[in-house]
Amino acid sequence: MAAVLPATRRGAESPKTGDSEIVTLPSGTARVEWRRNARARRVSLRIDPSDGAIVVTLPLRASRRAGMALLMGHVDWVARRIAALPAPVTLADGAEVPISGVPHLIRHHPDAKSSPGRGAAWLEDGELHVTGRPEFLPRRAIDFLRAEAARRLSVLVRAKAGHAGVTATRITIKDTTTRWGSCAPDGALAFSWRLVMAPDFVQDYVTAHEVAHLRHMNHGPAFWHLVSALTAHTPRAMAWLNHEGPRLLRVG
Numbered sequence: 251m252a253a254v255l256p257a258t259r260r261g262a263e264s265p266k267t268g269d270s271e272i273v274t275l276p277s278g279t280a281r282v283e284w285r286r287n288a289r290a291r292r293v294s295l296r297i298d299p300s301d302g303a304i305v306v307t308l309p310l311r312a313s314r315r316a317g318m319a320l321l322m323g324h325v326d327w328v329a330r331r332i333a334a335l336p337a338p339v340t341l342a343d344g345a346e347v348p349i350s351g352v353p354h355l356i357r358h359h360p361d362a363k364s365s366p367g368r369g370a371a372w373l374e375d376g377e378l379h380v381t382g383r384p385e386f387l388p389r390r391a392i393d394f395l396r397a398e399a400a401r402r403l404s405v406l407v408r409a410k411a412g413h414a415g416v417t418a419t420r421i422t423i424k425d426t427t428t429r430w431g432s433c434a435p436d437g438a439l440a441f442s443w444r445l446v447m448a449p450d451f452v453q454d455y456v457t458a459h460e461v462a463h464l465r466h467m468n469h470g471p472a473f474w475h476l477v478s479a480l481t482a483h484t485p486r487a488m489a490w491l492n493h494e495g496p497r498l499l500r501v502g
Contacts, residue, residue: 273321283298286308300499356377362381395443403445419438431457444501
């Protein structure tokens with residue numbers, strides 16, 4: 251739950267979206283990322299689970315001073331949230347990355363060349379093989395995982411949309427940290443690429459959830475009834491995402 255503080259008038263210090271700074275807290279140094287939101291009515295803060303940054307969101311007329319007042323008034327909350335984050339996982343030779351919940355060892359082949367048949371990265375014998383220079387390995391591994399997420403989730407969406415009698419106008423793979431999937435009013439679905447690391451039953455639930463939104467843009471009884479018709483994994487998947495989802499956000 252984010253801490254909040256009523257907005258104040260804009261002062262001399264007026265950070266913009268994308269601005270960041272390093273602050274010293276009793277628990278150590280931390281990076282603050284500033285956001286401006288025209289719809290925000292109060293100053294709020296949260297911890298970005300992917301990198302541990304403190305994200306402070308300001309209404310248009312709020313000052314940096316208001317954001318810092320909220321932050322300094324909740325330093326213990328911030329310290330606890332940062333300390334509770336799972337350890338980061340660097341994509342490197344010898345590291346393990348889960349794919350559909352199954353750990354895969356990363357094997358680097360610096361002298362191998364990508365090929366039209368398998369590209370710069372491929373799966374073989376339960377391992378993720380990546381070619382190219384070492385500095386390109388993390389990006390190539392993520393590119394592969396994004397493509398794999400698009401392939402697997404698109405298959406699930408098409409099957410479930412057919413069952414529900416709806417159509418997704420577009421399927422997009424993103425790197426979001428606050429939601430696993432989303433459905434726009436125009437029928438476009440978006441998913442986090444990190445879902446490809448979750449077990450199959452979790453992917454099944456998230457795609458069912460978003461496909462159900464193509465018919466019901468709410469979380470009413472009819473929506474949940476349709477979700478239940480599209481997947482048998484709702485309670486189990488929701489529990490898994492609640493407990494294990496933060497670990498996926500620390501990969502890369």
